[in-house]
Amino acid sequence: MTMGSQEWMTPAASAKRPTPEQLIEVTRHIIQEAITRGPIVVVGRGAPAMLAERTDALHVFCYAPRKALVARTMKRESLSAEEATKLVDDTNREREQWVRMHWERDWRAHDNYDLSVNTERLGIQGAADLVVAAARSRFAISGSSPR
Numbered sequence: 001m002t003m004g005s006q007e008w009m010t011p012a013a014s015a016k017r018p019t020p021e022q023l024i025e026v027t028r029h030i031i032q033e034a035i036t037r038g039p040i041v042v043v044g045r046g047a048p049a050m051l052a053e054r055t056d057a058l059h060v061f062c063y064a065p066r067k068a069l070v071a072r073t074m075k076r077e078s079l080s081a082e083e084a085t086k087l088v089d090d091t092n093r094e095r096e097q098w099v100r101m102h103w104e105r106d107w108r109a110h111d112n113y114d115l116s117v118n119t120e121r122l123g124i125q126g127a128a129d130l131v132v133a134a135a136r137s138r139f140a141i142s143g144s145s146p147r
Helices: 020-037 066-077 081-103 119-138
Strands: 060-063 115-118
Touching (some): 020 081, 060 119, 066 081, 115 119
Parallel strands (some): 060 115
């Protein structure tokens, strides 16, 4: 093996990446398998579209104003304002494109969700508490909200 050669690459590293359709199918399979084992939380990747026909799902859209997302990203990722802005914008653009391409939906459209939660106003914990309360109410589950 010579320096700079690709011989050191593992088969996994050199394997062909899955297509978006394969990724969706694997994701769908994993979600369906997890559902058979009990209640789950699925975040992102078109979950509201993928699970749209299920009556035992609660679809929640968590959002915050762009300024709040940038500030949160700067703190969490230790980024400059410019870097955080780019990351927030790129991430939101990718989410929008993914959902539109695969499910022909607008990922921000309120009719895709049962509940929309502003994480800037409520904070992450407040939003989580509200979602838990909504799930408990929707599915008639007793118990207190975790803290």
